[in-house]
Amino acid sequence: MEAAALVALTLLLGALVVLVALAVGKRKEEIREEAEQAAEFAEASVVKGTAPKKPKQEKQRSRKDKASQHTFSHPLLASSLKAHSGNVTCLDFSSNGKYLASCADDRTVRIWSTKDFQDREHKCLRANVDLDHATLVRFSPDSRAFITWLDNGDAIRIFKMIKKDDGTFTFKAAPEDFPQKHKAPILNIGIAETGKFIMSASVDTSIHIWDLKGEVLASINTNQINNSYATISPCGRFVASCGFTPDVKVWEVCFGKGGEFKEVARAFDLKGHSAGVHSFAFSNDSHRMVTVSKDGTWKLWNTNVEYKKQQDPYLMKTVPCVSSEGSLTALSPDGRVVAISDGCNLAMYDAASGKLEEEMHGVHSMAINDLRFDVNGRFLVCSGDKAIRVFHNAPGYRAAIRDMQDMLKKAQNEAMKQRLQQQINDAQSALDTVLAAPVD
DSSP: OHHHHHHHHHHHHHHHHHHHHHHHHHHHHHHHHHHHHHHHHHHHHHHHTOOOOOOHHHHHHHHHHSOOOOOOOOTTEEEEEOOOSSOEEEEEEOTTSSEEEEEETTSEEEEEEGGGTTSSOOOEEEEEOTTSOEEEEEEOTTSSEEEEEETTTOSEEEEEEEEOTTSOEEEEEOSSOOOOOOSSOEEEEEEOTTSSOEEEEESSSEEEEEOTTSOEEEEEEOOSSSEEEEEEOTTSSEEEEEESSSEEEEEEEEEOTTSOEEEEEEEEEEEOOSSOEEEEEEOTTSSEEEEEETTSEEEEEEOOSOGGGTOOOEEEEEEEOOOOTTOOEEEOTTSOEEEEEETTEEEEEETTTOOEEEEEOOOSSSOOOEEEEOTTSSEEEEESSSOEEEEEOHHHHHHHHHHHHHHHHHOOSHHHHHHHHHHHHHHHHHHHHHHHSOOO
């Protein structure tokens, strides 16, 4: 009897142990599932913008630990434009010099007045990009419309600026976007100053020439393995590209006397770098071009040549510089100043002498992704995070003064001497005002 009772007790204890183990395992599984559900709920809430409430102390701590906005100052900094809530991806000046357009991944395009650049308040007009965001923006020649490249739609969308009865502007998108033609990510878009065509270029080797209604007039194969940059010249005649090869290739987009499209004809090449070209830029009249390369130099070219008679552009200057993947260059409209970006840094050179005039380090918290002079050559602007930096073109004023002083020495006519001296005085006064201006 005692033996049977002992066996029964042992079996009972064993069953209890098993039941306890099962209960503990089940509870662990429930805890794990509850944790997973909580994590999924939190993730879904964040996506929808309705994150669960946190204790006050945790809120205060997260607010305190929030990364501070990138700050930058420099004597030539005229202003920092900060209306965008997302990273700015592209900039463009209107041909009349009155406006600067910027687009960002906050689904907006902003139109800024250039006359407000040096004011404390920087007002801007806002255009919303529905269900998408623009990565590129370009003004039309009449400054009354702009085109954008849509990030998700992979297409060009046109916006018209419409003046309302109260004098303010609103923006209306065209009913249909351009059809999708590119097979690789887009690199750049542009509208010819003549208003005759639109260009789009992708990172493969393709460039499309469109009419203003969205029909492809011609396609170019650049044969450069890949495109690193492409643009339309300010005069509206040329389309150019650079890439893996150490050359810049330039084509003329030809139209007949009646305005009808004829052809895209090869114009000339810029040959001389020993490695691939990062980017390039034209002067306002397209008589000068600047290139920046992986070989650690920038080059200035005279492109005012009779290329139809097989006359090649000739090299004017080669200058060592710091460059890296994604480096950009800009040439002032009068061809006097060269700007080069390297990551977050910016340098300005006198084009004639090659002298480094200004250096700006840590301009943005991320690499500079756009760089350009305004049409009057007064300002240099760049983007690289949520802010747009606007710099006075002091090197341009200095170069203009030096050129006029040289002309004054050679002038023989007394009236010419007086006129030049007055222009020198005006330029020097403008430069003094720029250098004395308080930094925004």
